[in-house]
Amino acid sequence: MGKSKFTDRQVATMVPKYFARDHNAPKITRTRIYGENGDKILHLEINVNRNRYEGEMEYALAAMANVCQYAQRPFDKFVLIMETDSRQLETEKIVAKAKCTIDHYVFKRVKYDRWLKKCLSVTEL
Secondary structure (H helix, E strand, C coil), rough: CCCCCCHHHHHHHHHHHHCCCCCCCCCEEEEEEECCHHHHHHHHEEEECCHHHHHHHHHHHHHHHHHHHCCCCCCEEEEEEEECCCCCCCCEEEEEEEHHHHHHHHCCCCCHHHHHHHHHHEEEC
C-alpha cells in the first residue's frame, strides 16, 4: 500500500488548508490548476508583506511541494504570483519546476543553490 493519491480538485482545496494552519502564512488570493502546452500547472497568487518577503516565497513553494507530492498525476510546474503591499516592490511571478521543487523541499535531494539555479525563474510583472 503506497501513499494515497488525490485528484486535482482535492489538491486545490488542500493548499488553502495548509496555509490556514500557520498564522504567519501569506494570504492566498487565488488557486488554480490548469494545463498549458502539455504541462500541468498549479497556480497560486498570494499577498506578501514586505517585511517577510523572502520567507513567504519559500513558504508558498514548500507548501505547494508538500501538498502536490500526493497528486494522482504529477504536476509539471508551480506558478506563484507574489503581490506586494509596498510601492517600492514590483509584483513578481515565480515559475518553479515541480519535480525539482518537491525534491528540494520534501525529499531534501536537491541543494538550495542548485534549486535556485536549475529549477526557478523569477520575473517582474
